[in-house]
Amino acid sequence: MGIAKLSKKKLHDEIIREAKVLGIHSGTSEIIADKVVLKIMKWREGRSMITEEDLNERLAKELAKYNEDLAYLFKSKDKII
Amino acid sequence: MEGLTPVNLVQFGTILLAALVHASLQLGLGALLLLYHASLGKHIKKKTKQLASNYILGVTLLTVLIVSTAAFIIGTITSSSLSVEALAIIVGILLMLAIIIWFFYYRTRRSTELWLPKSVARYIGTRAKLTESNTEAFSLGMLSSLAEIPFSIVLMILAGNSILGLPINLQIFAVLLYTFIAILPLFILRFSIRRGNTVVDVQKWRMKNKEFLKVMTGVGFMTLALFIIGFRILGG
Numbered sequence: 025m026g027i028a029k030l031s032k033k034k035l036h037d038e039i040i041r042e043a044k045v046l047g048i049h050s051g052t053s054e055i056i057a058d059k060v061v062l063k064i065m066k067w068r069e070g071r072s073m074i075t076e077e078d079l080n081e082r083l084a085k086e087l088a089k090y091n092e093d094l095a096y097l098f099k100s101k102d103k104i105i
Numbered sequence: 106m107e108g109l110t111p112v113n114l115v116q117f118g119t120i121l122l123a124a125l126v127h128a129s130l131q132l133g134l135g136a137l138l139l140l141y142h143a144s145l146g147k148h149i150k151k152k153t154k155q156l157a158s159n160y161i162l163g164v165t166l167l168t169v170l171i172v173s174t175a176a177f178i179i180g181t182i183t184s185s186s187l188s189v190e191a192l193a194i195i196v197g198i199l200l201m202l203a204i205i206i207w208f209f210y211y212r213t214r215r216s217t218e219l220w221l222p223k224s225v226a227r228y229i230g231t232r233a234k235l236t237e238s239n240t241e242a243f244s245l246g247m248l249s250s251l252a253e254i255p256f257s258i259v260l261m262i263l264a265g266n267s268i269l270g271l272p273i274n275l276q277i278f279a280v281l282l283y284t285f286i287a288i289l290p291l292f293i294l295r296f297s298i299r300r301g302n303t304v305v306d307v308q309k310w311r312m313k314n315k316e317f318l319k320v321m322t323g324v325g326f327m328t329l330a331l332f333i334i335g336f337r338i339l340g341g
Contacts, residue, residue, distance in 0.1 A: 041146035041147065042146060044145065044146050044147075045142055045145040045146045045303070045304055046303050046304075046305065047303070093303065093305040096305050096308070096309070097142075097304070097305060100216065100308055100312075102227075102230060103215075103216035103217065103218050104135050104138055104139055104142070104216075104217060104218075104230075104308060105131075105132060105135035105136060105139065105217070105218065105219050105221065105226050105229060105230070
């Protein structure tokens with residue numbers, strides 16, 4: 025697992041893209057993405073570096089509050105084959 | 106099947122068993138799921154369907170080519186079919202693969218990550234994400250089939266060898282039958298997504314049943330080995 029390069033926009037776009045995979049309405053996915061990105065940025069403060077695995081786990085934890093399947097996509101990222 | 110001799114039935118039995126074991130391998134299915142995952146996030150559904158169809162076409166073409174080539178090479182080298190000694194070596198490999206599948210097929214208990222070297226798995230994942238055109242999807246299908254070769258080649262050699270024992274008018278049918286069965290899980294996945302199941306539903310199903318699938322694949326390799334011993338080596 026590499027070191028995650030965190031950018032608000034990249035994170036937001038990624039959540040929107042994954043939500044599209046599940047056919048979640050774009051308005052709903054925008055709201056979820058905004059809220060989760062805020063939480064992730066807050067969580068990131070005070071950490072000098074985070075791995076992609078840490079980030080995906082945290083994203084899954086935050087997304088699970090809104091949509092279990094969306095959280096599962098991040099939890100199983102790079103673990104399909 | 107009317108007019109088929111018992112020998113022909115044994116050949117068909119070998120082809121069917123080998124194809125079923127091939128169908129139970131997970132790499133092709135996993136790579137198609139990755140393609141769905143990557144494409145549904147970027148494209149409209151119609152485009153994703155086209156990419157999936159081209160992926161399946163790539164797997165189909167490579168399977169047809171390898172089985173036919175195996176039959177051609179065996180036919181050219183031996184003028185008939187593999188000797189009992191060669192079949193005994195293949196049986197040994199099948200038994201070894203059954204054990205490898207049981208103990209090493211999945212990397213961890215918590216995911217469906219396979220035995221593949223990380224770099225190869227990452228490359229297939231990256232290619233799935235970058236796939237934009239039908240040609241790329243077709244190539245991805247071929248790539249995933251090639252990556253599965255360590256497990257599938259012996260099955261395709263056995264199928265090719267059995268095809269040689271069939272009457273000439275049944276040989277093409279047998280190649281197509283093997284290929285159809287081997288790629289059936291890909292069609293089922295495509296149909297399942299079309300019916301409204303999501304990538305997550307499919308992956309959750311794979312996770313839930315991975316132990317069962319692993320055991321059945323190993324049992325399949327072992328059954329095929331016993332079938333060859335019983336009907337081709339001892340039964341001559």
